[in-house]
Amino acid sequence: DTAVSQTPKYLVTQMGNDKSIKCEQNLGHDTMYWYKQDSKKFLKIMFSYNNKELIINETVPNRFSPKSPDKAHLNLHINSLELGDSAVYFCASSQLPNTGELFFGEGSRLTVL
Amino acid sequence: AQKVTQAQTEISVVEKEDVTLDCVYETRDTTYYLFWYKQPPSGELVFLIRRNSFDEQNEISGRYSWNFQKSTSSFNFTITASQVVDSAVYFCALRGSNYQLIWGAGTKLIIKP
Numbered sequence: 001d002t003a004v005s006q007t008p009k010y011l012v013t014q015m016g017n018d019k020s021i022k023c024e025q026n027l028g029h030d031t032m033y034w035y036k037q038d039s040k041k042f043l044k045i046m047f048s049y050n051n052k053e054l055i056i057n058e059t060v061p062n063r064f065s066p067k068s069p070d071k072a073h074l075n076l077h078i079n080s081l082e083l084g085d086s087a088v089y090f091c092a093s094s095q096l097p098n099t100g101e102l103f104f105g106e107g108s109r110l111t112v113l
Numbered sequence: 114a115q116k117v118t119q120a121q122t123e124i125s126v127v128e129k130e131d132v133t134l135d136c137v138y139e140t141r142d143t144t145y146y147l148f149w150y151k152q153p154p155s156g157e158l159v160f161l162i163r164r165n166s167f168d169e170q171n172e173i174s175g176r177y178s179w180n181f182q183k184s185t186s187s188f189n190f191t192i193t194a195s196q197v198v199d200s201a202v203y204f205c206a207l208r209g210s211n212y213q214l215i216w217g218a219g220t221k222l223i224i225k226p
Contacts, residue, residue: 100163
């Protein structure tokens with residue numbers, strides 16, 4: 001069983017489109033995260049939810065909207081995709097908020113053409 | 114301000130050599146945590162170790178060892194008798210009083226057979 005699973009793993013789309021990435025964790029963790037990793041491997045936190053409540057909301061365009069229907073799921077919706085959105089997006093979870101010990105999904109590689 | 118510096122962008126060694134990955138951090142917090150993560154070519158980030166600021170004992174786990182020195186604000190990671198499977202990008206991270214993880218830029222380690 002995959003602890004943190006993301007779908008889709010690869011996403012190729014045109015500029016201006018809207019897309020979603022789904023994330024589910026079966027670890028029973030309370031906290032989930034979205035990270036963006038650019039082509040230089042730099043990791044940037046985007047959002048964090050604890051028990052379905054938003055606790056970290058970094059400076060990202062409001063075209064990015066996270067949704068947490070329950071504490072096991074954290075989805076990421078992106079509107080009006082731009083070339084600069086191309087990256088690998090990682091979902092992660094942790095038992096408690098901000099412990100630093102994160103369990104990551106395999107990543108979703110988004111390519112915007 | 115908090116910062117993590119991994120000055121080595123890429124390291125290449127031959128299998129069975131020992132290799133040390135450097136991590137230097139900056140923080141004004143007295144209580145903080147340091148982490149190492151591994152990102153193999155498959156993409157998923159894997160937690161390796163967490164060390165709190167009050168524990169300067171070195172840690173050894175098989176071929177992996179970590180040297181934490183507060184005097185030099187460093188938390189270096191050594192792989193002994195490296196193997197091809199150790200090839201990955203390794204990230205050092207810091208969690209301070211604001212509870213957010215500050216990530217280094219990563220060091221790409223290439224182990225040649």
